[in-house]
Amino acid sequence: MQTEEILDFLRRLYDNNDREWFDAHRSEWTHIKGAWSGFTAELIEGIATFDASVRGLRPQDCIYRIARDTRFSPDKRPYKTWLGAFIAPKGKKGGYAGYYFHLEPTTDEGAGSNHLLASGAVCLEPAPLRSIREEVMDHGAEMVQSIRAARGFALDTTNRLKRVPTGFPADSEYADLLRQKDYCLTKPVSQEWVLADNLTERLVREFRRTQPFLDQLNRAIQYAYEEM
Numbered sequence: 001m002q003t004e005e006i007l008d009f010l011r012r013l014y015d016n017n018d019r020e021w022f023d024a025h026r027s028e029w030t031h032i033k034g035a036w037s038g039f040t041a042e043l044i045e046g047i048a049t050f051d052a053s054v055r056g057l058r059p060q061d062c063i064y065r066i067a068r069d070t071r072f073s074p075d076k077r078p079y080k081t082w083l084g085a086f087i088a089p090k091g092k093k094g095g096y097a098g099y100y101f102h103l104e105p106t107t108d109e110g111a112g113s114n115h116l117l118a119s120g121a122v123c124l125e126p127a128p129l130r131s132i133r134e135e136v137m138d139h140g141a142e143m144v145q146s147i148r149a150a151r152g153f154a155l156d157t158t159n160r161l162k163r164v165p166t167g168f169p170a171d172s173e174y175a176d177l178l179r180q181k182d183y184c185l186t187k188p189v190s191q192e193w194v195l196a197d198n199l200t201e202r203l204v205r206e207f208r209r210t211q212p213f214l215d216q217l218n219r220a221i222q223y224a225y226e227e228m
Contacts, residue, residue: 002035003195006083007105014081014107022079029066037063039200040085046204047099051211053089053218054098061091081107082114089218095128095225097121097183097217099207103194113190117203119153119210120184121217131224132217133168133178139216140174146213153185153210183217185210 009032013022022029040059048055062085070076081104088098097120104114124132136143147155161179164170168178187206196202 003103003199006032006035006103007194010081010083010103011105011107013079014105017077017079017081019078033066036083036085040087042200043085043101043203044087046200047087047207049204050208051099051214053096054087057087057091059085062087064092081105095125096221097214099210099214101203106191113188115189115191115194117153117187117189117206118156118184119150119207119214120156120182121221122159122182122184124182127228128221128224129181130167131220131227132183133165135216135220136174136177137168137172140172140177143177143213143216144174146216147185150185150210150213152206153187155180156182156184156186158182185213 009025009028012025016022037059040062044054044057044059044062064080064084064086066079066083068075068078068080070078083103084100086092086098086100088094089096092098100116100118102114102116102118104116106114121128121132147153157176157180159181160176161181164172164175164178169175172178193202
């Protein structure tokens, strides 16, 4: 993948985020979009070597549109200035946990890197969320071990409740996991990391460590869907 070329386009889009500029550079965007699609196809194939649940996905099942939905946002800039691919069973809209790669150039001098690897599920519907919490109650030790096995990743606790939700024991040894609203492991990576050789191979190697965690989440999510 032409990573530096993609990042350069996204930086310029950040500085010129309007339809007139985008229309003038639409052929360049078509080229960038094709490169990102090809990269995503390679990443799907790589992840499928250890997680058969994503086998057969197409890039368009996993890639997000560049256009922003500004209908309900005070920010009316028309385009995203990042690219993301979410590789999960049934694709990005399937409702399952998956593997996410976020490519976003740094736009402010002195700011840290915006590039991110993530594995998990966010913005969960009530039934799958409850099912995951029940999984924590039944197999909490397994989940703790899966999180530890994902070396280099950390559980994102940004969206965590202050108290254990109603219906679950506040004194559980897994109280912190029960308080999660999102179940997602994250790993920020540097500009140098994404620009180094063999990006796809390195991503596959990193995501492989998170597969036991995703397996457990998707087992609980699948159970919720079967019961609905």
